[in-house]
Amino acid sequence: xxxxxxxxxxxxxxxxxxxxxxxxxxxxxxxxxxxxxxxxxxxxxxxxxxxxxxxxxxxxxxxxxxxxxxxxxxxxxxxxxxxxxxxxxxxxxxxxxxxxxxxxxxxxxxxxxxxxxxxxxxxxxxxxxxxxxxxxxxxxxxxxxxxxxxxxxxxxxxxxxxxxxxxxxxxxxxxxxxxxxxxxxxxxxxxxxxxxxxxxxxxxxxxxxxxxxxxxxxxxxxxxxxxxxxxxxxxxxxxxxxxxxxxxxxxxxxxxxxxxxxxxxxxxxxxxxxxxxxxxxxxxxxxxxxxxxxxxxxxxxxxxxxxxxxxxxxxxxxxxxxxxxxxxxxxxxxxxxxxxxxxxxxxxxxxxxxxxxxxxxxxxxxxxxxxxxxxxxxxxxxxxxxxxxxxxxxxxxxxxxxxxxxxxxxxxxxxxxxxxxxxxx
Numbered sequence: 001x002x003x004x005x006x007x008x009x010x011x012x013x014x015x016x017x018x019x020x021x022x023x024x025x026x027x028x029x030x031x032x033x034x035x036x037x038x039x040x041x042x043x044x045x046x047x048x049x050x051x052x053x054x055x056x057x058x059x060x061x062x063x064x065x066x067x068x069x070x071x072x073x074x075x076x077x078x079x080x081x082x083x084x085x086x087x088x089x090x091x092x093x094x095x096x097x098x099x100x101x102x103x104x105x106x107x108x109x110x111x112x113x114x115x116x117x118x119x120x121x122x123x124x125x126x127x128x129x130x131x132x133x134x135x136x137x138x139x140x141x142x143x144x145x146x147x148x149x150x151x152x153x154x155x156x157x158x159x160x161x162x163x164x165x166x167x168x169x170x171x172x173x174x175x176x177x178x179x180x181x182x183x184x185x186x187x188x189x190x191x192x193x194x195x196x197x198x199x200x201x202x203x204x205x206x207x208x209x210x211x212x213x214x215x216x217x218x219x220x221x222x223x224x225x226x227x228x229x230x231x232x233x234x235x236x237x238x239x240x241x242x243x244x245x246x247x248x249x250x251x252x253x254x255x256x257x258x259x260x261x262x263x264x265x266x267x268x269x270x271x272x273x274x275x276x277x278x279x280x281x282x283x284x285x286x287x288x289x290x291x292x293x294x295x296x297x298x299x300x301x302x303x304x305x306x307x308x309x310x311x312x313x314x315x316x317x318x319x320x321x322x323x324x325x326x327x328x329x330x331x332x333x334x335x336x337x338x339x340x341x342x343x344x345x346x347x348x349x350x351x352x353x354x355x356x357x358x359x360x361x362x363x364x365x366x367x368x369x370x371x372x373x374x375x376x377x378x379x380x381x382x383x384x385x386x387x388x389x390x391x392x393x394x395x396x397x398x399x400x401x402x403x404x405x406x407x408x409x410x411x412x413x414x415x416x417x418x419x420x421x422x423x424x425x
Contacts, residue, residue, distance in 0.1 A: 001077070001078055001079075001080045002057060002075055002076070002077055003052065003054065003075065003076050003077075003078055004072045004074075004075055005030075005036065005050055005051065005052065005072070005073050005074050005075070005076060006070050006071060006072050006073065007039070007048065007067050007068070007069055007070060007071050007073055008048070008051065008069070009069050010039075010041075010046075010048070010069075010336055010337055010338075011041075011336065011337035011338045011341070014041045014042075014069070014337050015068060015069050016041075016066055016067065016068045016069070017039040017040060017041040017066070017067060018039070018040045018041075018064065018065070018066050018067075018208065019037055019038070019039065019061050019062065019063055019064060019065045019066075019067060020037075020038040020039065020040045020045060020063065021037065021038040021063060022036075022037055022059060022061065022062065022063060023035050023036055023037055023038065023047070024036055024056055024059070024074070025056070025059070026056050026057065026058065026059055027055070027056060028055070028056045029053075029054075029055055029056075030050050030052075030053055030054055030055070030056050030074075030076055031050070031053050032049075032050060032051065032052060032053045033049045033050065034049060034050050034053075035047035035048065035049050035050075036048055036049065036050050036073055036074065037061065037073060038333060039067075040207075040208045040209075041208070041337055042208065042212055044209075044304065044335050044336065044337050044339075044340055045208070045209065045301060045333050046333055046334055046335055046336055046337075047333055047334060048073070050076075052076065052078060053076075053078070054076030054077050054078035054079060055076060055077045055079070056074055056075070056076055057075050057076060057077050058074060058075040059073075059074045060072050060073065060074055060075070061073055061074070138155040138156055138158075138167060139165050139166045139167060140155055140166065140167040140168075141166075143169070144167055144168060144169050144172060147169055147172060148167075148172050151172065151176055153172055153175065153176060155167055155172075157175065158171055158172055158175045159171070159175065207301055207302065209301050209302040209304070210301075210302050213302055213303060216363070216364070217361055219364060220361050220362055220363065220364045221361060223362065223364060223399055223401065224399070224400040224401060225361070225362055225397050225398065225399060225400060226397070226398060226400050226405065226408070227359040227360075227371075227395050227396065227397045227398075228395070228396045228397075228398070228405070228408040228409055228412050229357060229393070229394070229395050229396075230394050230396075230409075230412045230413060230416050231391040231392060231393050231394065231416070232391065232392045232394060232415070232416035232419040232420060233380070233389050233390070233391055233392075233416075233419075233420050234256070234375060234390050234391070234392045234419050234420070235389045235390045236420070236421075236422050237256075237259070237419055237420070237422040238375075238390055240422040240423070241254055241255075241256070241259070241422075250317070250321075252317055252320045252321045252324070253320060253324070254316055254317065254320050255320060255323075256349070256351070256372070256375075256392070257295060257323065257347060257349045257372070258316055258319045258320035258323050259316055259419075260347055260349075260370070260372065260415075260419075261293055261295070261308060261311050261316075261319045261323065261347065262311065262314075262315070262316050262319055263415055263418045263419065264293055264311070264345060264347065264370065264415070265291040265293065265311040265312040266312070266418070267411060267414055267415055267418070268291055268344065268345060269291070269312070270414060271407065271410070271411045271414070272287055273285075273287075273367070273402055273403055273407065274345065274367060274368045274398070274403065274411060275287065275288050275291065275344050275345065276288065276367060276402065277365040277366065277367060278365070278367065278399065278401055278402055285402065288344050290309075290310065290344070291310065291311045291312040291344065292307050292308065292309045292310065292311065292342045292343050292344050293307065293308050293311050293343060293344065293345050293346065293347060294306065294307045294308075294340075294343035294345070294346040294347070294363065294366075295307075295308065295323060295326070295327075295346070295347050295348075295349070296346060296347070296348040296349070297326070297327045297330040297331065298353075299330055299331050300331075301333075304330045304335060304340065305340060305343065305346060305363065306326035306327070306329070306330055306335055306339050306340055307339065307340060307341065307342055307343040308322055308323060308326065309342065326339065343363070343366060344366060345366060345368055345369070345370070346360075346362075346363050346366060346369040346370070347369070347370050347372065348360045348369060348370070348371050348372065349371075349372040350371070350372065350373055350374075351372050351373055351374040351375060351392075352374075353374075354374050355373050355374060356373055356374070356376075356393060357371075357373050357393045357395055358371050358373065358395060359371070359395060359397055360395065360397050361397065362397050362398065362399055364399075367398060367399040367402050367403060368396060368397065368398040368399065368403065368408075368411075369396075369397050369398075370394060370395070370396055370415070371394065371395035371396070371397070372392065372393075372394060373392075373393040373394075373395070374393075375390050375391060375392040375393070376390070376391060377389065377390055377391075378391050392419065394412060394415065394416065396408055396411065396412045
């Protein structure tokens with residue numbers, strides 16, 4: 001029997017993706033759970049497995065194609081006999097016709113809804129907007145165009161009014177005001193010079209992950225951010241961690257990051273304003289009573305941030321195991337979009353690479369992020385003498401609209417003191 005293998009719903013927020021690579025060929029025997037394609041969405045790149053097995057008789061997609069949820073990827077012959085056709089009564093045929101009409105109507109409605117609600121990047125809460133064709137000529141006078149350029153506004157983003165579709169200076173001002181009220185301006189599109197005047201150049205299209213990262217970071221930087229720095233003495237913690245790893249009967253490796261995950265969940269409970277988001281439109285603060293923490297992972301496609309859910313309900317060993325699994329999935333293109341959603345706070349650990357400190361950027365709509373650098377042995381004055389101690393540099397960036405400097409200092413000092421008392425962990 002010939003069956004169509006369709007793109008399943010991978011996440012509630014994902015309706016369309018781009019085929020990066022087709023992993024099978026016509027004539028192949030496809031096994032259940034075998035990867036068929038690599039799919040890139042606005043949130044992740046991952047392999048899509050087959051829900052069934054059979055011989056591939058047709059592949060209906062190619063690299064670069066866009067495909068919606070429910071779109072046919074390929075056809076297989078599952079080796080089973082076709083069902084015997086049974087005569088259908090006329091009234092049933094009428095019902096089938098009605099069902100088909102309903103399906104066509106729903107499909108059309110779904111396509112329109114998808115088009116009107118395409119999201120730039122949900123994790124940074126950029127308002128949804130209708131995406132217009134870049135080739136559309138915006139109706140505006142030269143003076144208005146000049147005014148928009150000076151403000152860094154793309155006229156295609158300005159909502160049209162009833163002035164015969166002509167954009168006025170007043171509408172540009174209203175658009176800028178509305179963007180400020182909802183959290184800040186987008187990146188200014190400053191024209192670039194012709195770099196080829198000074199030598200040879202190469203132009204490479206951004207990957208989907210890089211484009212989204214650039215866009216979300218530009219938006220995040222429009223929010224007032226401050227970074228607080230401190231150092232934690234982890235001498236005893238490192239000794240404790242090594243002893244526990246040696247005693248452990250499992251292959252799970254306890255890391256500083258997994259320990260920090262558990263500590264941060266407790267810190268968020270003590271300081272609830274760090275486990276919140278701001279709704280500027282409605283002038284509200286949204287406090288969350290769950291503790292989901294993202295951990296930045298360096299991959300060959302850019303920075304990905306899988307989210308560990310319900311951190312407060314797991315011990316350090318469980319967190320270490322889950323974190324290792326998520327990091328491997330991120331690097332092997334198996335991380336699903338829903339595994340990158342729902343984070344309240346983020347940890348970015350660059351200690352394995354190096355550096356003495358850095359200022360991480362808050363992932364809006366989160367309000368804080370913890371940066372971790374490489375620990376180093378330093379001389380510390382203790383009891384009238386210098387002693388060698390292992391110090392870990394930490395940097396806490398936070399949204400100053402919600403969090404004050406004193407609160408940030410207390411939060412980071414709480415984390416440092418917790419790291420300095422490993423037996424309490």
